Amino acid sequence: MEMIVASAVGVLTAGGVYLVLRLRAFPVILGLAMLSYAVNVFLFAAGKLTTNMPPILSKYGEATYTDPLPQALVLTAIVISFGMTAVLVMVALASFLESDSDRINLGRSENAGLPVEPGQEDAQ
Amino acid sequence: MSDGNVFLIIIALLPFAGALMPGLMIRAGRTACASFTAIPTALALTMLIVLAPDVMRGEVIQYELQWLPQLGLSASFFLDGLGLLFAGMILGVGLLITLYARFYLSGEDPMGQFYTYLLLFQGAMLGIVLSDNILLLLIFWELTSLSSFLLIGYWKHLPEGRQGARMALAVTGAGGLAMIGGMLILGNIVGSYNLTDILAAGDQIKAHDWYMPALILILLGAFTKSAQFPFHFWLPHAMAAPTPVSAYLHSATMVKAGVFLMARMWPALAGTEAWFYIVASVGLITMVVGAVIALFKDDLKALLAFSTVSHLGLLTMLLGFGTDKAAIAAVFHIINHLTFKAALFMTAGIVDHETHTRDIKRLGGLSALMPITAVIGTIAALSMAGIPLFNGFISKEKMLEEAAHTVWWDNPWIIGALATLGALFSVAYSLRFIFHVFGGPVRDDYPAKPHDPPFGMWAAPALLCIPVVLIGVMPHLAEPLVNVAAGAVTGVEQNAKLKLWHGLTPALYMSIIAVIGGAILLWLHKPLDRAWIAAPRPEAKTIFDALIAAVVSLTRRMTDLLFTGEISRYLAIFVAASVALGAVAWSGGGLAAPDRAPLPVDPVVWVGWVLLVAATGAVVLMHRHRFRALVLIGIIGLMISSGFVFLSAPDLALTQISVETVTILLLLIALHFLPKETPIESGVGRRLRDGVIALVAGGGVAAVAYAFLQRNVETISDYHLANSYEGGGGTNVVNVILVDFRGYDTYGEIIVLGIAGLIIFAVMEALLNGPAGRRLRNMELSQDRSRDRHPLMMVVATRVMMPIALMVGIYIFLRGHNQPGGGFVSGLVVSIALLMQYMASGFAWTQNRQRIEYHTLIGWGVIIAGLTGAGAWLAGKPFLTSAFGYVHWPPIEEFELATAMLFDLGVFLAVLGAVMLMLYSLSRLARHAGETVNVEPMDYDPVERQDKREGEA
Known part of the structure; x- marks a missing residue:
């Protein structure tokens, strides 16, 4: 079982990384979504893999439970990563509508924002 | 949390709090604005005077406010003789400058801004001289650089002002960075960032291997701030500032900060050969070079600027000697230089204000037109020249005496000779200030018709002339302050006697040589000036500008090289670097043997696994068809949800599946506007490279996950399980943890x-x-x-x-x-x-x-x-x-x-x-x-x- 979970995490990571390295916004968003699956499963698995031991306390006597803490952390992580995906989608959409292209890389000419050379401003 | 005399921290913070006032009060008029600038200064000065008697008795007043004790950071202040001397100077001259600037600034200058900057600067300077923690001191040190930048560039419309401000900031800021390094080393050697501890650990510091680097770095900070050769060039360019700024920053405060630091660190750093040869030599060179250049400057303020450079060199040299007597001379000269130089700057400002020029070659004969200014200027300049009956004479005598006794590389006379040369030039330029500005016949081609300024403008320099003459005639008046301050510098109680007449000492003969030689030099000024102008000289500003341009083009090339705007490249570097770091960590070993029994695999799990892997592969292969990729992503999400169900995490499964639904909806809406297909843009090589990176990263993560899952780790969850019902009132432990x-x-x-x-x-x-x-x-x-x-x-x-x-x-x-x-x-x-x-x-x-x-x-x-x-x-x-x-x-x-x-x-x-x-x-x-x-x-x-x-x- 451990092998299966670990390999699934690895496969998701590999797929996510490959997509994140693409040049367009949409595959990058998909890649990030896959990476967050991988991270969430990894965090969850950091507890312990168990079956049929949900962390719901039983009223009827002693029972063993799985580790609840990673589950609580992953639960909020899932919701937050949805929020972040939504923001990314919005940013991608905005940049597409502004520039008519969903490339994520700036061309050299677009890479503005370097400071003015000192002295230039006074030289005039 | 805090203890000690609360006055100290109030003194240090008052100017900062007061800095808000002028900006507001300018609406009530210029005089109101100046008055509200004077109030916090006067209040702080009053508190200082209240504390003064204790300090003069030799007590050290302290105040400590713990801030981040783990980092050794605390807002601690202390006041000893040296601090008292400097704090008094900063506040006292600050008051006079406030008065002077009220009349100096014209109606078009934004006065509220000026006073705000001035108070900020004043607060920063006070912080430096009162800090008992070197990290705090560093913060104030940088604050002086920043606020002086604002003050020097106050006349934003003047390009010289802007360039001068930038140069000052670049030089002093760079020195400040060096000093941060030095101070951190010092703190590490001693194991405390408290100045008091550091000063007490002088022997430990001097014996340490890191003494030299610390010394050099700290001196870099002090030398740049105090305009020591070869960093002296920024000071004359900073003269583009309004004259009150020059008078304040460049006579009394900012440039003295470096001298102050050397004096402050004297017990910890001074007394070694390295200290002597670096500090004394640099000071000596600066003194002579500054004095020589000053003689040939036609701009009144440039003359005074280079004279300041020269006098700062003198102070540095004295501190470099490392003897108690030299320290006394240095402290005494700090007081004297402050009085006459601030008065001289203000006189130069008055002359500029009234005649509309500072060019000495266009001036002369002003004594008849501006008698009061002429008297003030003459008294101050005679003191600068070191003429008897003025305070400059006595401290210069003391300096010459120390110089005459000091041996440099087995050479007993070189320092004495060079010091005399410096003094000689100093006499020459001081006399030039008197004779070429005030002396000579009245001219008829001044740019404006000169006359004495209103009382408010000459009151401040006139007030400064009083101690010039008083100390000059009765030097013992200054004895208590000099002794207590010098005691603080050396760490030993001092009982120096200051006298006008020392008998026929070598220093007296050197003084006489200097005065006569200076007079002759001035007499020969015309031919010498022609020769000076004809001679080729390196122009510091050109060198500095070329250096800056070179640095800028280097950084630009580096930026262009590293930051291409290609996010995918950054990401590739980021992933590859993370994998490499992970590999390094992994190869370090230290992994315990697996101790967790594997969980048996249910056959149905294989189905889920195959679906998940296949869907992932399909997404990667078909990601260009965006709708299809979206559907496939849904499969992955579903498999993960079922995995959560299977592995005892019902809450996660519920969340995952509902988040999955909204995510897909969101992406579907977005896809309505985005292109439906991704074009093929990257070549085979690039895809191969990305594939390799992805596979290595995935493999690495899988290995880490597998290693993790095979081992038992300590968990804090038992607490949650045990207390969920009793403490939180719920049986769903995940929910209880969340809420x-x-x-x-x-x-x-x-x-x-x-x-x-x-x-x-x-x-x-x-x-x-x-x-x-x-x-x-x-x-x-x-x-x-x-x-x-x-x-x-x-x-x-x-x-x-x-x-x-x-x-x-x-x-x-x-x-x-x-x-x-x-x-x-x-x-x-x-x-x-x-x-x-x-x-x-x-x-x-x-x-x-x-x-x-x-x-x-x-x-x-x-x-x-x-x-x-x-x-x-x-x-x-x-x-x-x-x-x-x-x-x-x-x-x-x-x-x-x-x-x-x-x-x-x-x-x-x-x-x-x-x-x-x-x-x-x-x-x-x-x-x-x-x-x-x-x-x-x-x-x-x-x-x-x-x-x-x-x-x-």
Whole structure:
């Protein structure tokens, strides 16, 4: 079982990384979504893999439970990563509508924002 | 927390607090503005005077406020003799400058700004001289660089002002950076950042291997600040500042900061050969070079600037000698230099103000026209020359005496000779200041008609002339202050006697040589000046500018090389670097043997695994077809949800599957506007490279995960399991952790989610009102549409399901504390129910029925959660402590009421509001894109109908 979970995490990571390295916004968003699956499963698995031991306390006597803490952390992580995906989608959409292209890389000419050379401003 | 005399910290902070006043008071007039600048200064000076008697008795006044004790950072201040001397100078001269500037600045200058900068600077300087913690001292040190930048560049319309300010900031700022390094080394050697501890550990520091680096770095800071050769060039360029600034910064305070630091660090650093050879030599060179250049400067302020450089060199040299007597001479000269140099700067300012020129070659004969100014200027200049009966004479005598006794590389006379040379030039330029400005015949070609300024303007320099003469005639008046300050420098009590007449000492002969030689030099000034102008000299500014240009082009090339704007490249580097770091960590060994028994594999798990891996592979292969990739991503999400169910995490499964639904909806809406296909842009090589990176990263993560899963780790979860029911009142431990044990985290997270929703709304708002909105209206969107856009079956089904879905949501919410569910999941479930209405019945139809704004929901969610948390305060418990009780109403079963449920309600509302706001904002795009809206709940696509009608006609 451990092998299966670990390999699934690895496969998701590999797929996510490959997509994140693409040049367009949409595959990058998909890649990030896959990476967050991988991270969430990894965090969850950091507890312990168990079956049929949900962390719901039983009223009827002693029972063993799985580790609840990673589950609580992953639960909020899932919701937050949805929020972040939504923001990314919005940013991608905005940049597409502004520039008519969903490339994520700036061309050299677009890479503005370097400071003015000192002295230039006074030289005039 | 704090102890000691609270006056100290008030003195240090008063100027900063007062800095707010001038900017406001300028509305009440210029005099009011100046008065309100003077008030904090005068208050601080009064407190200093109150503390002075104790310090003069030899006490050290301290004040400490712990800030970050773990880092050795505390706001601690102390006042000893040296601090008292400098603080008195800073505040006293500050008052005089405030008065002088009131009359100096013209009506067009923004006076409020000036006084604000001045007070900021004053506070920073006070901080330097009062700090008892070197980290605090460093902060104030940098603050002086910054505030002096503002002051030097005060006349923003003058290019020289801006360039001079920038040069000063670059040089002193760079020195400050070096000093940070030196101070950190010092702190590490001693094991404390408290100045008092460091000063007491002098021997330990000097014997340490890191003494040399620390010394050099700290001296770099002091030399740049105090304009020592070869960093002296910034000071003359800083003279583009208004004269009050020059008088304040460049005679009394800023440039003395470096001297102060050397004096302060004297017990810790001085006394070694390295100290002597570096500090004394640099000081000597600076003294001579500065004096020689000063003689040939025609600009009054440039002359004074180089004279200041020369005198700072003198002080540095004296401190470099490392003897007690030299330290006394240095302290004494600090006082004297302050008085005459500030007066001289103000005189130069008056001359400039009245004649509209500072060019000595255009001046002369002013004594007849401006008698008062002439008297003040002459007294101060004679003191600078070192003529008897003025205070400059006595300290110069002391300096010459020390110089005559000091041996440099086995050479007994070189320092004495060079010091005499420096003094000689000093006499020459001082006399030139007197004779070429005030002496000579009255001219008729001044740019303006000169006359004495109003009283307010000459009062300050005249006041400074009083100590010049008093100390010059009766030097013993200064004895107590000099002794207590010199005692603080050397760490040993001093009992120096200051006398006007020392007998026929070598120093007297050197003085006589200097005066006679100086007079001869001035007599020969014309031919010498011609020779000087003809001689080739390196121009510091050109060198500096070339250096800066070289640095800028280097950084530009580096930036161009590293930052190409290609995000995918950064990401590739980031992933590769992370993998490499992981590999390094892995290769370090130290991994214990696996000790966890593997969990047996159910055959059905293999099916899920195969589906997941296949879907992932398919997404990677087919990601260019975006819709298809989206469907495949859905499969992965489903498999992960079922995995959570299988591995005892029902809450996660519920959350994952509902998040999955909204994510896919979101991406579908986005895809309506984005291109449907991804073009092939990267070549085979690049794809291969990315593939390799991805495979290595995936393999690495899998290996780490596998290693992790095979080993037992210590967990704190037993506590949660044990206390969930008794402490939190719930049997669903995950939910109890969320709303109780780690409620703070959850609270933060719903805020983040709410902010994400608001960001999306705001970006959309900005987008629709900008050029993108216009582009959107003219966009050719996909016309691939269904005829029946709101299918009857779906509309009916969703409306019937709506109450049921809401019921499920409420049920999941209510049982959340004890069974899988809770605020997060039910928020998502309810939003899906609402989204179904949008999809089935249309945007407008649903929007018309929306009663509460989604922003309001987010706000209420956060407020309810926050108030619930704060409610615990009423019960005297920490934030977010939950309370619960069990209620029994007869027909219903016993049930539980917990404040945690209120908190969960907040979570529910925030999640619902955020999710709805996100999707709603995205859908608004469609309406702006000219998409028509259905009028009836179940009508046909109006576009289609229109087409048909046109066809019929």
